[in-house]
Amino acid sequence: MNVLAVDIGGTHYRVALVNQTGTILSVQRAPVRREAGAAELLQRLLPQILAVSGQAVEPVQAVGIGFGGPVDFRQQRVMRSLHVAGWDGFSFRDWLRPHLDVPLVVDNDGNVGALGEYRFGAGRGSTDMVYYTVSTGVGGGIVLDGQIRRGMHSQAGELGHVPLLPSGPLCTCGARGCLEALCSGPALARQALDLIEGGSCTSILTLRFQEQKTLTARDVFACAHEGDPRAVELLQRARHWFSSAVRAVVRTIDPDTVVVGGGVGTAPGFLDGIEAAVNEHPLLADAPRVAVKAAALGDDSVLLGAAAMAMVLHPPLGAQS
């Protein structure tokens, strides 16, 4: 069985043909032009879907889409996009049906990435898994016994918006001190800039800022690697917040595995000590019980999760024989 998988992110989107073992047979990638809105993206996406679908030796059985924004799963409609105008209430099903009449399923990319890692990545073999993606934003997804936990309002797994610091920095969601406002890439960069502006930074981080006139999370990691004590401290604090957030979720649902992806989440050193901190609770046994692992699929978590979601929609006929 072949399925079509689509990953629509904040900066680019991809369309792929995936077989039932999770192998990407072909893929197309294109940028998201935020200012151009949803209609422009859909105009480019449709011929790409049809082209990739046309390449398939066997007919495409289903389409799975991971969307970078909240999706009402029951209604199978996009709620809204924070990045691009024109998505509110959009139905991929209604849009694609006249052109390719196969079952289609869409969900937000946190849930879909979780399913990808669960089926094909670092979560293979686990039963109940929690997934974080820590990059420009912080997303998440929860897979319980093979099923994505979507919740009563398609709002479960909003793990970037677990509150950690009531008086902390403003989050993209409007609340203060969410995990995303403390540990995302932009949050780390801003914390580094604050240090420099506050004058308390006289080290590698400052030199790099003077060279570049800006800083990214990547710079923070690089400076920490070079031994800059301020950068090291900044990452220690971020790890501390992150482990608090993970502990809150682990105390709540008690999974066997936590998988962490994203540019920040998989940066060298970010996960150091997190597993130990999460398992430190004296009410748990001495040995670590919850495994904390880096995601294994890199940029493909969402694409392969979208494929897995489509496969569940149409279970492989070949597998039954």
Next chain:
Amino acid sequence: MNVLAVDIGGTHYRVALVNQTGTILSVQRAPVRREAGAAELLQRLLPQILAVSGQAVEPVQAVGIGFGGPVDFRQQRVMRSLHVAGWDGFSFRDWLRPHLDVPLVVDNDGNVGALGEYRFGAGRGSTDMVYYTVSTGVGGGIVLDGQIRRGMHSQAGELGHVPLLPSGPLCTCGARGCLEALCSGPALARQALDLIEGGSCTSILTLRFQEQKTLTARDVFACAHEGDPRAVELLQRARHWFSSAVRAVVRTIDPDTVVVGGGVGTAPGFLDGIEAAVNEHPLLADAPRVAVKAAALGDDSVLLGAAAMAMVLHPPLGAQS
């Protein structure tokens, strides 16, 4: 169908005969003597179980037990009790079988109380419910689509140990700044005593302390009711912590209903503003989506949850006709 329900708490235990509509037909109550250990309690419990069971007009079909400490649900064994010695690894099944050979199920009182409220109390009609009991400790339980979420290590729903304040007071679990360490009855009392010892309290709370030589959470609520600004502030802070903890759990699993029980949780004013705070997230729609309700069963949440758990074990035969 009649079942036998047992609630073993930190200060007393109860044995009841319950029918399938959740009516308590008879009940016995006795103190827990902490220093005397598990064996002494069991010696008293056995004849009470047999007496209550003997009163039943129809034979007792099953036994449900809510235990005030961690229980390994899969093994159906007590893990340990923090209050009373001698419970480690205890099997109620092995213990009772020679005397009363009916199916038996045991779980920790947080989970069992959650099921009680879900089936017979404030959670009736909900699909996915989160339950808190805020009293001497802070416990919890999660019911998803009628099933208690127990987790991979029988550790789900440990909602009192969600971390909120990394540098906060030491919790009974050994960690710092857990919800329990900030919002339990003893935590509120200690915060009030700290205010008085710090000399920053010159009001009703201080007068009461001088009269009584001690303070309880009940005093804090009473003084707040009388308008003591320090007591009011203390409860505001507790509500703030509590709403943060609830938000973390709601962002994670997205239930439709949160039910709050326990002496502190149901004290007048404790829940004021919690529902609004939990639903404040701009990513959710404007109208409150998650209902936050006071528990409806008072002291009977665990007893009726134990009955509900026993009923599931043996579904009512009469109900099938």
